[in-house]
Amino acid sequence: MTQVYGRVALIGLGLIASSMCHAMRRAGLAGEIVGYARSEETRDIAREIKLCDRVCDSAAEAVEGADLVVLCVPVGAMGAVAAEIGPVLKPGATVSDVGSVKRTVIDAVAPHIPAGVHFIPAHPLAGTEHSGPRSGFAELFDNRFCIIVPVEGSDRAAVDRVADLWRGIGSNVDEMDPDHHDLVLAVTSHTPHLIAYTMVGVADDLSRVTDSEVIKYSAAGFRDFTRIAASDPTMWRDVFLNNKEATLEILGRFTEELFALQRAIRQGDGDHLFDYFTHTRAIRRSIIEAGQDTDAPDFGRSAVKSK
Numbered sequence: 001m002t003q004v005y006g007r008v009a010l011i012g013l014g015l016i017a018s019s020m021c022h023a024m025r026r027a028g029l030a031g032e033i034v035g036y037a038r039s040e041e042t043r044d045i046a047r048e049i050k051l052c053d054r055v056c057d058s059a060a061e062a063v064e065g066a067d068l069v070v071l072c073v074p075v076g077a078m079g080a081v082a083a084e085i086g087p088v089l090k091p092g093a094t095v096s097d098v099g100s101v102k103r104t105v106i107d108a109v110a111p112h113i114p115a116g117v118h119f120i121p122a123h124p125l126a127g128t129e130h131s132g133p134r135s136g137f138a139e140l141f142d143n144r145f146c147i148i149v150p151v152e153g154s155d156r157a158a159v160d161r162v163a164d165l166w167r168g169i170g171s172n173v174d175e176m177d178p179d180h181h182d183l184v185l186a187v188t189s190h191t192p193h194l195i196a197y198t199m200v201g202v203a204d205d206l207s208r209v210t211d212s213e214v215i216k217y218s219a220a221g222f223r224d225f226t227r228i229a230a231s232d233p234t235m236w237r238d239v240f241l242n243n244k245e246a247t248l249e250i251l252g253r254f255t256e257e258l259f260a261l262q263r264a265i266r267q268g269d270g271d272h273l274f275d276y277f278t279h280t281r282a283i284r285r286s287i288i289e290a291g292q293d294t295d296a297p298d299f300g301r302s303a304v305k306s307k
Protein backbone atom coordinates (compact mmCIF):
# COMPACT_ATOMS: atom_id res chain seq x y z
CA MET A 1 0.00 0.00 0.00
CA THR A 2 1.31 3.47 -0.78
CA GLN A 3 1.44 6.39 1.58
CA VAL A 4 -1.72 8.54 1.49
CA TYR A 5 -0.58 11.38 3.78
CA GLY A 6 2.86 12.60 4.87
CA ARG A 7 2.14 13.62 8.46
CA VAL A 8 -1.04 12.54 10.27
CA ALA A 9 -1.97 14.09 13.63
CA LEU A 10 -4.45 12.28 15.88
CA ILE A 11 -6.11 14.34 18.61
CA GLY A 12 -7.43 12.11 21.42
CA LEU A 13 -5.65 8.79 21.82
CA GLY A 14 -8.41 6.33 22.69
CA LEU A 15 -9.85 3.22 21.05
CA ILE A 16 -10.44 4.74 17.62
CA ALA A 17 -7.20 6.75 17.37
CA SER A 18 -5.04 3.88 18.63
CA SER A 19 -6.74 1.46 16.20
CA MET A 20 -6.13 3.95 13.38
CA CYS A 21 -2.45 4.11 14.40
CA HIS A 22 -2.06 0.34 14.22
CA ALA A 23 -4.02 0.07 10.96
CA MET A 24 -2.12 2.93 9.27
CA ARG A 25 1.18 1.36 10.31
CA ARG A 26 0.08 -2.06 9.06
CA ALA A 27 -0.53 -0.62 5.60
CA GLY A 28 2.17 2.10 5.55
CA LEU A 29 -0.42 4.83 4.91
CA ALA A 30 1.30 7.69 6.77
CA GLY A 31 4.85 9.06 6.69
CA GLU A 32 4.67 10.10 10.35
CA ILE A 33 1.96 9.71 13.01
CA VAL A 34 1.83 12.38 15.69
CA GLY A 35 -0.54 12.19 18.67
CA TYR A 36 -1.98 14.32 21.44
CA ALA A 37 -4.31 13.45 24.32
CA ARG A 38 -5.64 15.79 26.99
CA SER A 39 -4.57 13.74 29.99
CA GLU A 40 -0.91 13.37 30.89
CA GLU A 41 -1.56 9.76 31.90
CA THR A 42 -2.81 8.91 28.38
CA ARG A 43 0.17 10.68 26.79
CA ASP A 44 2.55 8.73 29.05
CA ILE A 45 0.92 5.42 28.12
CA ALA A 46 1.04 6.32 24.42
CA ARG A 47 4.77 7.07 24.72
CA GLU A 48 5.41 3.90 26.73
CA ILE A 49 3.72 1.63 24.17
CA LYS A 50 5.17 3.65 21.24
CA LEU A 51 1.70 4.15 19.80
CA CYS A 52 2.72 7.09 17.58
CA ASP A 53 6.03 8.27 16.19
CA ARG A 54 5.71 11.37 18.42
CA VAL A 55 3.38 12.37 21.26
CA CYS A 56 3.06 16.13 21.86
CA ASP A 57 1.97 18.02 24.99
CA SER A 58 -0.49 20.30 23.19
CA ALA A 59 -2.95 19.91 20.35
CA ALA A 60 -1.51 22.96 18.59
CA GLU A 61 2.00 21.43 18.62
CA ALA A 62 0.66 18.09 17.33
CA VAL A 63 -1.09 19.58 14.27
CA GLU A 64 1.85 21.75 13.25
CA GLY A 65 2.83 20.78 9.69
CA ALA A 66 0.28 17.93 9.59
CA ASP A 67 -1.27 17.03 6.22
CA LEU A 68 -4.20 15.28 7.91
CA VAL A 69 -5.59 16.00 11.38
CA VAL A 70 -8.15 13.55 12.76
CA LEU A 71 -10.24 14.60 15.77
CA CYS A 72 -10.77 11.43 17.85
CA VAL A 73 -12.30 12.98 20.99
CA PRO A 74 -15.87 12.65 22.35
CA VAL A 75 -18.32 14.55 20.12
CA GLY A 76 -19.00 17.16 22.83
CA ALA A 77 -15.29 18.12 22.82
CA MET A 78 -14.82 18.51 19.04
CA GLY A 79 -15.65 22.25 18.88
CA ALA A 80 -13.21 23.23 21.64
CA VAL A 81 -10.40 21.20 20.05
CA ALA A 82 -11.10 22.74 16.62
CA ALA A 83 -10.96 26.24 18.16
CA GLU A 84 -7.56 25.41 19.64
CA ILE A 85 -5.98 24.04 16.48
CA GLY A 86 -7.71 26.26 13.86
CA PRO A 87 -5.14 29.09 13.90
CA VAL A 88 -2.12 26.79 13.46
CA LEU A 89 -3.35 24.41 10.73
CA LYS A 90 -1.12 24.09 7.68
CA PRO A 91 -2.63 25.64 4.50
CA GLY A 92 -3.88 22.84 2.24
CA ALA A 93 -4.23 20.40 5.16
CA THR A 94 -7.35 18.31 5.78
CA VAL A 95 -9.18 18.10 9.10
CA SER A 96 -11.39 15.05 9.62
CA ASP A 97 -13.06 13.48 12.65
CA VAL A 98 -14.45 10.10 13.71
CA GLY A 99 -17.41 11.31 15.78
CA SER A 100 -20.50 9.12 16.08
CA VAL A 101 -22.78 12.12 15.38
CA LYS A 102 -22.28 14.39 12.41
CA ARG A 103 -24.62 17.44 12.32
CA THR A 104 -23.62 19.02 15.65
CA VAL A 105 -19.96 18.15 15.10
CA ILE A 106 -20.01 19.89 11.71
CA ASP A 107 -21.74 22.93 13.23
CA ALA A 108 -19.20 23.07 16.08
CA VAL A 109 -16.04 22.44 14.03
CA ALA A 110 -16.60 24.12 10.63
CA PRO A 111 -16.48 27.73 11.92
CA HIS A 112 -12.92 27.14 13.22
CA ILE A 113 -11.52 25.73 9.96
CA PRO A 114 -9.63 28.49 8.12
CA ALA A 115 -9.96 29.12 4.38
CA GLY A 116 -7.58 26.89 2.46
CA VAL A 117 -7.98 23.96 4.90
CA HIS A 118 -10.40 21.12 4.00
CA PHE A 119 -12.88 19.75 6.49
CA ILE A 120 -14.04 16.22 5.65
CA PRO A 121 -16.05 14.58 8.48
CA ALA A 122 -16.12 10.78 8.71
CA HIS A 123 -17.47 8.03 10.95
CA PRO A 124 -16.04 4.51 11.10
CA LEU A 125 -18.82 2.05 12.00
CA ALA A 126 -16.67 -0.10 14.21
CA GLY A 127 -15.90 -0.19 17.88
CA THR A 128 -15.80 -2.18 21.07
CA GLU A 129 -16.85 -1.47 24.66
CA HIS A 130 -13.21 -0.69 25.54
CA SER A 131 -11.53 2.69 25.54
CA GLY A 132 -8.13 4.30 25.96
CA PRO A 133 -4.77 4.05 24.14
CA ARG A 134 -4.16 0.38 24.99
CA SER A 135 -7.51 -0.80 23.59
CA GLY A 136 -6.79 -0.31 19.87
CA PHE A 137 -6.00 -3.03 17.34
CA ALA A 138 -5.20 -2.95 13.61
CA GLU A 139 -8.12 -5.15 12.52
CA LEU A 140 -10.90 -3.08 14.13
CA PHE A 141 -11.98 -1.46 10.86
CA ASP A 142 -11.50 -4.45 8.54
CA ASN A 143 -14.61 -5.03 6.38
CA ARG A 144 -16.57 -2.41 8.31
CA PHE A 145 -18.05 0.72 6.78
CA CYS A 146 -16.63 4.18 7.16
CA ILE A 147 -19.20 6.83 6.27
CA ILE A 148 -17.78 10.03 4.85
CA VAL A 149 -20.01 13.06 5.30
CA PRO A 150 -18.84 15.81 2.95
CA VAL A 151 -19.86 19.35 3.90
CA GLU A 152 -21.10 22.02 1.50
CA GLY A 153 -18.36 22.90 -0.97
CA SER A 154 -16.09 19.99 0.07
CA ASP A 155 -13.17 19.59 -2.33
CA ARG A 156 -13.63 16.32 -4.30
CA ALA A 157 -9.93 15.45 -4.28
CA ALA A 158 -9.75 15.97 -0.49
CA VAL A 159 -12.82 13.74 0.01
CA ASP A 160 -11.31 11.03 -2.22
CA ARG A 161 -8.04 11.15 -0.29
CA VAL A 162 -9.78 10.62 3.06
CA ALA A 163 -11.70 7.74 1.42
CA ASP A 164 -8.38 6.25 0.20
CA LEU A 165 -7.05 6.35 3.76
CA TRP A 166 -10.08 4.49 5.12
CA ARG A 167 -9.93 1.91 2.34
CA GLY A 168 -6.22 1.44 3.15
CA ILE A 169 -7.20 0.95 6.81
CA GLY A 170 -9.46 -1.92 5.68
CA SER A 171 -12.91 -0.32 5.50
CA ASN A 172 -15.59 -0.01 2.85
CA VAL A 173 -16.48 3.61 2.23
CA ASP A 174 -19.89 5.22 1.67
CA GLU A 175 -20.95 8.86 1.59
CA MET A 176 -24.00 10.33 3.33
CA ASP A 177 -25.55 13.64 4.17
CA PRO A 178 -25.18 14.63 7.88
CA ASP A 179 -28.86 14.58 8.89
CA HIS A 180 -29.48 11.27 7.18
CA HIS A 181 -26.36 9.84 8.83
CA ASP A 182 -27.66 10.89 12.25
CA LEU A 183 -31.07 9.30 11.63
CA VAL A 184 -29.58 6.04 10.34
CA LEU A 185 -27.22 5.83 13.30
CA ALA A 186 -30.06 6.60 15.73
CA VAL A 187 -31.70 3.40 14.42
CA THR A 188 -28.66 1.15 14.08
CA SER A 189 -26.47 2.25 16.98
CA HIS A 190 -27.65 5.00 19.33
CA THR A 191 -31.13 3.75 20.34
CA PRO A 192 -29.90 0.12 20.65
CA HIS A 193 -27.21 1.34 23.06
CA LEU A 194 -29.84 3.17 25.12
CA ILE A 195 -31.97 0.03 25.26
CA ALA A 196 -28.96 -2.02 26.40
CA TYR A 197 -28.11 0.54 29.10
CA THR A 198 -31.74 0.44 30.26
CA MET A 199 -32.02 -3.36 30.35
CA VAL A 200 -28.83 -3.70 32.40
CA GLY A 201 -30.16 -1.00 34.74
CA VAL A 202 -33.49 -2.88 35.08
CA ALA A 203 -31.71 -6.15 35.93
CA ASP A 204 -29.63 -4.33 38.53
CA ASP A 205 -32.73 -2.72 40.06
CA LEU A 206 -34.77 -5.89 40.46
CA SER A 207 -34.34 -6.86 44.09
CA ARG A 208 -36.06 -10.26 43.64
CA VAL A 209 -33.23 -11.34 41.28
CA THR A 210 -29.82 -10.95 42.87
CA ASP A 211 -26.79 -9.51 41.08
CA SER A 212 -24.99 -12.83 41.42
CA GLU A 213 -27.93 -14.62 39.73
CA VAL A 214 -27.82 -12.12 36.85
CA ILE A 215 -24.09 -12.77 36.42
CA LYS A 216 -24.39 -16.55 36.81
CA TYR A 217 -27.37 -17.08 34.52
CA SER A 218 -26.67 -14.48 31.82
CA ALA A 219 -27.63 -16.08 28.53
CA ALA A 220 -26.17 -14.79 25.27
CA GLY A 221 -28.73 -12.01 24.72
CA PHE A 222 -28.22 -10.37 28.09
CA ARG A 223 -24.46 -10.90 27.93
CA ASP A 224 -24.43 -8.83 24.70
CA PHE A 225 -26.43 -6.12 26.48
CA THR A 226 -23.91 -5.99 29.34
CA ARG A 227 -21.03 -5.71 26.85
CA ILE A 228 -22.65 -2.77 25.12
CA ALA A 229 -23.67 -1.17 28.43
CA ALA A 230 -20.01 -1.23 29.49
CA SER A 231 -19.16 1.34 26.78
CA ASP A 232 -17.56 4.65 27.70
CA PRO A 233 -20.03 6.91 29.63
CA THR A 234 -18.54 10.20 28.35
CA MET A 235 -18.73 9.11 24.72
CA TRP A 236 -22.35 7.95 25.03
CA ARG A 237 -23.52 10.90 27.10
CA ASP A 238 -22.21 13.12 24.29
CA VAL A 239 -23.83 10.97 21.56
CA PHE A 240 -27.31 11.34 23.09
CA LEU A 241 -26.93 15.04 23.85
CA ASN A 242 -25.79 15.64 20.27
CA ASN A 243 -28.25 13.40 18.42
CA LYS A 244 -31.25 14.40 20.45
CA GLU A 245 -33.96 14.74 17.78
CA ALA A 246 -33.26 11.56 15.83
CA THR A 247 -32.82 9.46 18.98
CA LEU A 248 -36.06 10.80 20.49
CA GLU A 249 -37.92 10.07 17.24
CA ILE A 250 -36.70 6.46 17.12
CA LEU A 251 -37.27 6.02 20.85
CA GLY A 252 -40.88 7.20 20.39
CA ARG A 253 -41.46 4.58 17.70
CA PHE A 254 -39.72 1.96 19.82
CA THR A 255 -42.02 2.71 22.75
CA GLU A 256 -45.13 2.38 20.55
CA GLU A 257 -44.01 -1.04 19.27
CA LEU A 258 -43.13 -2.14 22.77
CA PHE A 259 -46.58 -1.19 24.06
CA ALA A 260 -48.18 -3.19 21.22
CA LEU A 261 -46.10 -6.24 22.13
CA GLN A 262 -46.90 -5.73 25.82
CA ARG A 263 -50.63 -5.71 24.99
CA ALA A 264 -50.29 -8.84 22.84
CA ILE A 265 -48.61 -10.67 25.73
CA ARG A 266 -51.29 -9.53 28.20
CA GLN A 267 -54.14 -10.51 25.83
CA GLY A 268 -52.53 -13.80 24.83
CA ASP A 269 -52.41 -12.65 21.19
CA GLY A 270 -50.01 -15.31 19.90
CA ASP A 271 -50.64 -14.42 16.24
CA HIS A 272 -49.40 -10.88 16.79
CA LEU A 273 -46.23 -12.13 18.50
CA PHE A 274 -45.63 -14.83 15.87
CA ASP A 275 -46.08 -12.44 12.93
CA TYR A 276 -43.86 -9.82 14.54
CA PHE A 277 -41.04 -12.27 15.25
CA THR A 278 -41.32 -13.79 11.75
CA HIS A 279 -40.88 -10.33 10.25
CA THR A 280 -37.86 -9.45 12.42
CA ARG A 281 -36.23 -12.82 11.66
CA ALA A 282 -36.41 -11.97 7.96
CA ILE A 283 -34.51 -8.74 8.63
CA ARG A 284 -31.72 -10.61 10.44
CA ARG A 285 -31.50 -13.10 7.57
CA SER A 286 -31.21 -10.38 4.96
CA ILE A 287 -28.32 -8.81 6.93
CA ILE A 288 -26.50 -12.16 6.92
CA GLU A 289 -27.27 -12.77 3.23
CA ALA A 290 -25.82 -9.37 2.36
CA GLY A 291 -22.60 -10.48 4.10
CA GLN A 292 -22.96 -7.63 6.63
CA ASP A 293 -22.49 -9.75 9.73
CA THR A 294 -18.91 -10.92 9.70
CA ASP A 295 -19.31 -12.32 13.23
CA ALA A 296 -22.12 -14.69 12.26
CA PRO A 297 -21.07 -18.34 12.30
CA ASP A 298 -20.97 -19.96 8.87
CA PHE A 299 -23.81 -22.38 9.65
CA GLY A 300 -26.03 -19.33 10.01
CA ARG A 301 -25.24 -18.25 6.46
CA SER A 302 -25.73 -21.64 4.83
CA ALA A 303 -28.96 -22.20 6.79
CA VAL A 304 -30.32 -18.98 5.35
CA LYS A 305 -29.24 -19.84 1.81
CA SER A 306 -30.77 -23.30 1.99
CA LYS A 307 -34.29 -21.96 2.71
Ligand SMILES: NC(=O)c1ccc[n+]([C@@H]2O[C@H](COP(=O)([O-])OP(=O)(O)OC[C@H]3O[C@@H](n4cnc5c(N)ncnc54)[C@H](O)[C@@H]3O)[C@@H](O)[C@H]2O)c1
Pocket: 011, 012, 013, 014, 015, 016, 017, 037, 038, 039, 042, 072, 073, 074, 075, 077, 080, 081, 098, 099, 100, 101, 123, 124, 125, 126, 127, 128, 129, 130, 131, 132, 133, 232, 235, 239
Ligand atom coordinates in the same frame (compact mmCIF):
# COMPACT_ATOMS: atom_id res chain seq x y z
N1 LIG B 1 -15.90 3.52 20.67
C1 LIG B 1 -16.62 3.32 19.59
O1 LIG B 1 -17.29 2.30 19.46
C2 LIG B 1 -16.64 4.38 18.51
C3 LIG B 1 -16.88 3.97 17.19
C4 LIG B 1 -16.87 4.94 16.18
C5 LIG B 1 -16.65 6.28 16.50
N2 LIG B 1 -16.45 6.63 17.80
C6 LIG B 1 -16.22 8.06 18.09
O2 LIG B 1 -14.81 8.24 18.19
C7 LIG B 1 -14.50 9.26 19.13
C8 LIG B 1 -13.49 8.70 20.11
O3 LIG B 1 -14.05 7.56 20.75
P1 LIG B 1 -13.12 6.46 21.44
O4 LIG B 1 -13.95 5.25 21.57
O5 LIG B 1 -11.80 6.39 20.78
O6 LIG B 1 -12.97 7.14 22.90
P2 LIG B 1 -11.90 6.90 24.04
O7 LIG B 1 -12.58 7.25 25.31
O8 LIG B 1 -11.23 5.60 23.92
O9 LIG B 1 -10.84 8.06 23.71
C9 LIG B 1 -11.14 9.42 23.74
C10 LIG B 1 -9.87 10.23 23.81
O10 LIG B 1 -10.20 11.62 23.78
C11 LIG B 1 -9.51 12.29 24.83
N3 LIG B 1 -10.32 13.45 25.24
C12 LIG B 1 -11.49 13.44 25.90
N4 LIG B 1 -11.95 14.70 26.05
C13 LIG B 1 -11.05 15.50 25.47
C14 LIG B 1 -10.94 16.90 25.31
N5 LIG B 1 -11.88 17.72 25.79
N6 LIG B 1 -9.87 17.40 24.65
C15 LIG B 1 -8.92 16.58 24.19
N7 LIG B 1 -8.95 15.23 24.30
C16 LIG B 1 -10.00 14.71 24.95
C17 LIG B 1 -9.36 11.24 25.91
O11 LIG B 1 -8.32 11.58 26.79
C18 LIG B 1 -9.03 10.02 25.06
O12 LIG B 1 -7.67 10.02 24.72
C19 LIG B 1 -15.82 9.72 19.73
O13 LIG B 1 -16.23 10.89 19.10
C20 LIG B 1 -16.78 8.58 19.39
O14 LIG B 1 -18.10 9.06 19.25
C21 LIG B 1 -16.39 5.71 18.80
Ligand SMILES: O=C(O)C(=O)C[C@]1(C(=O)O)C=C[C@@H](O)C=C1
Pocket: 099, 100, 124, 125, 126, 127, 128, 129, 188, 189, 190, 228
Ligand atom coordinates in the same frame (compact mmCIF):
# COMPACT_ATOMS: atom_id res chain seq x y z
O1 LIG C 1 -19.41 -2.86 18.68
C1 LIG C 1 -19.52 -1.96 19.49
O2 LIG C 1 -19.10 -2.04 20.63
C2 LIG C 1 -20.14 -0.69 19.08
O3 LIG C 1 -20.97 -0.26 19.80
C3 LIG C 1 -19.69 0.01 17.87
C4 LIG C 1 -20.59 1.10 17.34
C5 LIG C 1 -21.95 0.49 16.99
O4 LIG C 1 -22.96 0.87 17.54
O5 LIG C 1 -21.96 -0.37 16.11
C6 LIG C 1 -20.74 2.17 18.36
C7 LIG C 1 -20.65 3.47 18.07
C8 LIG C 1 -20.19 3.94 16.82
O6 LIG C 1 -20.20 5.23 16.56
C9 LIG C 1 -19.92 2.96 15.83
C10 LIG C 1 -19.97 1.64 16.13
